[in-house]
Structures are given as C-alpha cells and as structure tokens.
C-alpha cells in the first residue's frame with residue numbers, strides 16, 4: 001500500500017496550477033449518457049474518482065478515448081442499464097448515472113452508493129424526487145431497481161433539504177422528460193452551474209427562475225459538443241491553506257476568484273494577505289493566525305469539503321476556535337489523527353472546539369477519507385521532522401499530482417510505492 005513521507009517545516013513559495021474540478025466532472029460525465037452523439041470533455045482531472053466514473057460508463061457500454069483534445073465519450077452503442085456494486089461502492093457519485101439512464105431508457109438498476117465514511121449518506125431525496133417524475137422503484141439486495149413505465153414526465157419538485165447530488169441527478173433526468181420540470185430548494189454549488197452550462201451547450205432547455213429554483217423543459221434532440229470543466233475550488237482552498245499555514249507565498253493559477261469569495265474572505269480574517277486578479281490568487285501567509293468561529297453550509301456558505309483543512313490552520317491560531325459541521329454528521333475523523341500530532345481538539349456534537357497555538361509534531365498517520373488525508377499533509381507540512389501518512393488511496397480519489405505540485409513550491413514530500 002502506498003504512503004507519503006512529508007518533511008516539514010518549509011515555507012511554500014511559487015506557482016500552483018489548479019486542475020479541473022472533480023465534483024463538476026463527475027455529474028458531467030454521468031450526463032453524457034443522455035446523448036447518443038460524441039462528446040469531448042476537457043480538463044478532467046487525473047484522479048481515481050474520475051477513472052472510476054469512466055469505468056462505470058464503460059461497463060454500461062460507453063466508448064471512451066483519450067486524445068489530444070480531451071476525453072471523447074461516445075454513447076452511440078451504450079445500451080446497458082445496470083451499474084454494479086463493484087464500481088459504485090467506492091464512490092457515492094456513482095448514483096448520478098441513475099438520472100440519465102432513467103431519462104434515456106425508462107429503467108435502470110444501480111447499486112446503492114459507497115464513498116467516504118463521513119456519514120450515513122442516504123439517497124432518499126433523490127428517490128422521492130424521481131418518483132414525482134413517474135418513477136417506481138424498490139430497493140433489493142443493495143440495488144435500486146427503478147422503472148418509469150410511461151417514461152419520465154415533468155413535475156414540480158421541492159427538495160426537502162439542499163442536496164448537491166439530488167439536484168444534479170434530477171436536473172439531468174428532467175432534460176429528456178416530457179414537459180416542464182420545476183425544481184425548488186436546489187443546491188447552487190458552482191459545480192451545479194457548470195453542469196447546467198454543459199447541458200445547455202448540449203441542447204437542453206434549462207433556466208434559473210430564482211436563486212434556488214430551476215426550470216427544465218424536456219427536449220428530444222441533443223448536439224455533438226466539446227466542453228471544458230471548471231477549476232477545482234476545493235483544491236484551490238487546500239493550497240490557500242497550505243500557504244497560510246506555512247507563512248508561504250503562493251500564486252494560484254487557473255481559477256476564478258469570485259467563485260470562492262467566502263473562502264478568500266475567511267482566510268483574510270485569519271490574517272493571510274490575499275490579492276486577486278481575473279484568473280489568479282496571490283496569498284502570503286501571516287506569522288500571526290487569528291482564531292475564529294465558523295460553520296459549514298451549502299454554497300455560498302463555507303464548504304464542508306474544506307472543513308478539515310481550515311481546522312489545521314485554526315489549530316495554529318492565536319486563540320481558541322470553533323467549527324460547526326452542518327452538512328455531514330461524521331466528518332471529524334481527522335481530529336483523532338491531528339490530536340496525535342499535538343493538536344488539542346475536542347468534539348461536542350457537531351462542533352469541534354479547537355485550542356490554538358499548536359505546534360504540530362511529526363507522526364505516523366492514517367488517512368481516513370479524502371479531505372481528512374489532505375488535512376494530515378497540511379499539518380505535516382508545518383511539523384519539524386518526518387511524518388508518514390498511510391492509506392493515501394483516499395487522497396488519490398480527488399487530488400491530482402499533489403506531491404508534484406507541492407514539491408514544485410518547495411515542500412519535501414515523497415510517495416513510497418511499496419510501503
């Protein structure tokens with residue numbers, strides 16, 4: 001099993017180019033199933049979750065080629081409607097093939113998803129909404145077996161809770177449904193706007209009616225297109241924290257700063273000096289990091305996917321901080337490992353109480369989920385000596401070339417292949 005060795009404490013300095021967004025790519029890849037025409041996707045990040053989603057499409061009969069223009073997906077011979085446990089178990093986003101398969105064929109059998117162990121992660125909101133489009137379903141031996149005997153029919157659907165995945169699945173499904181679908185209380189994460197942009201380019205009729213309400217008019221013809229996915233805003237946030245925590249000086253390229261205003265403002269409040277231009281962000285970490293209280297929330301709030309990383313920064317703040325996790329109930333698994341490195345964090349319900357002024361000590365560590373893994377790297381970057389991070393397959397699900405990117409800006413970090 002591979003592991004990472006990190007030798008801290010070095011100031012990071014230089015440029016980092018951000019990759020395409022994993023969480024935008026996943027629903028867009030799933031949505032290609034709607035079409036029988038060739039689609040070229042550009043900027044897909046080279047990470048495990050994207051490989052898994054492409055393997056899932058291949059298992060459904062998609063033909064995929066990697067050429068110099070991007071990843072070409074040809075679904076003209078795609079006929080299978082069965083997404084197996086083996087492919088969906090490692091990645092919750094596998095459930096996103098349910099929407100397009102139902103839209104295209106009127107039936108599908110898809111494994112219940114797995115993914116990071118950060119909560120029970122049900123799909124009840126997806127299923128309830130599909131039933132409003134005329135889908136009948138049952139759960140049998142870990143699979144959702146769904147049928148729309150008369151095809152999907154547009155309807156008004158109000159999501160009981162803001163869910164990124166359910167919003168995506170329903171938007172995709174409704175594009176080919178008969179008539180008009182109105183989805184309200186939608187998630188409005190930038191990745192959803194990217195999915196909508198992709199679908200519009202494909203020929204779908206979609207319009208935002210108000211902040212969280214979207215109207216979709218079913219169509220029956222789609223175009224051959226190529227599309228570039230947006231940048232990974234969580235990767236940006238992670239490297240911003242890396243600079244802030246090491247008193248580094250980084251230029252982050254290939255971003256749209258206005259999309260991550262909340263994160264930038266928050267990091268400024270902790271003391272980091274940040275300036276932005278059209279496609280870049282410059283950050284200089286401060287010696288003195290200020291404590292704060294923060295809550296995770298659906299976009300435009302502070303993202304749960306950056307909670308572990310910001311916690312590492314707040315461990316080094318001049319005073320005590322509190323983070324309230326409002327999205328997932330079990331997303332503090334990094335805390336035990338950070339405490340082993342000398343942090344003093346206690347958990348009370350969905351709140352982490354963080355004692356400031358921590359000097360992280362190097363340690364042998366275990367990654368538990370995608371964002372937890374990267375938080376351990378961040379802590380290790382500040383610790384004087386060698387830290388070893390095991391189980392980095394979690395990390396490889398979502399960060400493209402992380403050790404190369406960090407090395408380029410001065411970190412001492414090595415991947416041990418047969419550890």
Ligand code: UD1
Pocket residue numbers: 022023024026092093119120121122123124125126127161162163164165166187191304305327328329
């Ligand atoms: C997506 C992101 C993930 C991010 C999360 C929240 C992808 C591939 N993943 O995950 O990185 O952390 O959004 O921003 O884009 N819920 C239900 N029933 C449902 C669906 C969700 O109770 O049917 C709950 C979840 O357990 C969770 C909350 O709603 O507590 C939000 O989940 P959701 O927004 O659906 O997250 P994902 O789409 O899985």
